[in-house]
Amino acid sequence: MHSMLPMLALLQEAGATSLGAGLAVVGAGLAVIGAGIGIGRIGGQMADAMARQPEAAAQIQTAAIILSALIEGAALFGLVIAGFIK
Amino acid sequence: MRGVTGLFSFIQEHAATVQESAAATQEHAPEAAAHAQEWGTEAMIHHIVDSRVIEGPFGLEWHLPQWDPIHIGSLAIDLSPTKHVVFLALAAVLTILTMWLAARQAAKLDHGAKAPGGVLNGIEAFYLYLRDEVAMANIGRGGEPFVPLVITLFFFILFSNLLGLLPWGATATSNISVTAALAVTALFVVEVAGMRALGPKGYMGTIFYIPKGLNPIMAGIMLVIMTPVELIGKLAKPFALAVRLFANMTAGHFVILALLGLILTYGAGVTMAGVGPKLTGGVAIVGALGLGLFVMFLEIFVAFLQAYIFAMLTAVFIGLIRHAH
Numbered sequence: 001m002h003s004m005l006p007m008l009a010l011l012q013e014a015g016a017t018s019l020g021a022g023l024a025v026v027g028a029g030l031a032v033i034g035a036g037i038g039i040g041r042i043g044g045q046m047a048d049a050m051a052r053q054p055e056a057a058a059q060i061q062t063a064a065i066i067l068s069a070l071i072e073g074a075a076l077f078g079l080v081i082a083g084f085i086k
Numbered sequence: 087m088r089g090v091t092g093l094f095s096f097i098q099e100h101a102a103t104v105q106e107s108a109a110a111t112q113e114h115a116p117e118a119a120a121h122a123q124e125w126g127t128e129a130m131i132h133h134i135v136d137s138r139v140i141e142g143p144f145g146l147e148w149h150l151p152q153w154d155p156i157h158i159g160s161l162a163i164d165l166s167p168t169k170h171v172v173f174l175a176l177a178a179v180l181t182i183l184t185m186w187l188a189a190r191q192a193a194k195l196d197h198g199a200k201a202p203g204g205v206l207n208g209i210e211a212f213y214l215y216l217r218d219e220v221a222m223a224n225i226g227r228g229g230e231p232f233v234p235l236v237i238t239l240f241f242f243i244l245f246s247n248l249l250g251l252l253p254w255g256a257t258a259t260s261n262i263s264v265t266a267a268l269a270v271t272a273l274f275v276v277e278v279a280g281m282r283a284l285g286p287k288g289y290m291g292t293i294f295y296i297p298k299g300l301n302p303i304m305a306g307i308m309l310v311i312m313t314p315v316e317l318i319g320k321l322a323k324p325f326a327l328a329v330r331l332f333a334n335m336t337a338g339h340f341v342i343l344a345l346l347g348l349i350l351t352y353g354a355g356v357t358m359a360g361v362g363p364k365l366t367g368g369v370a371i372v373g374a375l376g377l378g379l380f381v382m383f384l385e386i387f388v389a390f391l392q393a394y395i396f397a398m399l400t401a402v403f404i405g406l407i408r409h410a411h
Binding site: 076 | 392
């Protein structure tokens, strides 16, 4: 990186008030990516399992919803910390 | 890698124009701050955070009374009610009312003479599911004393969450103090349940982890390392409960407000590609309201789900510590 000034100027264009706030927003985005990957995997394996055993579909769906909420909780941790630091 | 350096040189070439606009942004900082006060994040955030004024339709405002702080030593504790306090009380009243109505109908039913209907039927469905699949399944034998706690947590958090979705309503559980208080309650119940089920020696065993069959030096090292880990584990679980509930409730409302804020952005005299603000504003209104409606439905689902998860995790923690040996 040749200098931080162009990046800071870009971030100010985008509305962040300082480099710290801008990086906090980037961190929040990364946390959401993590949640997306986790919940996506659950979704894929839920579909596989329901295809193998249709009679267990209701149980699998309930477990998948609960696990998705827990994973979102973890992602929202990251968002809350990003919000505090800003 | 080549792409990244290419991007940086592109940024540097255009750094002059970018720096000019950054300087212009800094010049307009005071006006921008006043503008943001009315139309920006401050205007949105005041709908989510606690306040001393409860707003109603037609510009009605109820300014809550301000009581003198109570001085304990050097602390001044302010106990005057705020908006979230009022909505917490409302959620408590709703919970008590719901359960009381259901119990009254159940008492009149004469023990299975006919199937329950109406309010009792709905509440019974929730109650039986929570008692059998959540509380008893996770706590195991001797779990009956904990069933009322699980059910109360579920209904209280549910009503608190749902009250925020009504017009002019506020979500008490979007306040970290409220969720922290609920989590402290859960922590207290879990630890006391552990002490009663395991006895003092067994409870100390959950803190000071001494594996059997190691020579004393290794056991001592394990003790020194594992004790802080166990203590942090005991505190991290209620902390996660509090932050999960708080973040879910706050995030939903913030997304709705951000979507509605898009209307202001697009209608604020922005001319895009020769199209005037009325058209972009109109499109923004339709789009933002549609998306906002969808997010509101999602919020209802999240309200139920988060209340269920809080109650279920409390039951799981109680069960875990009671069967810790």
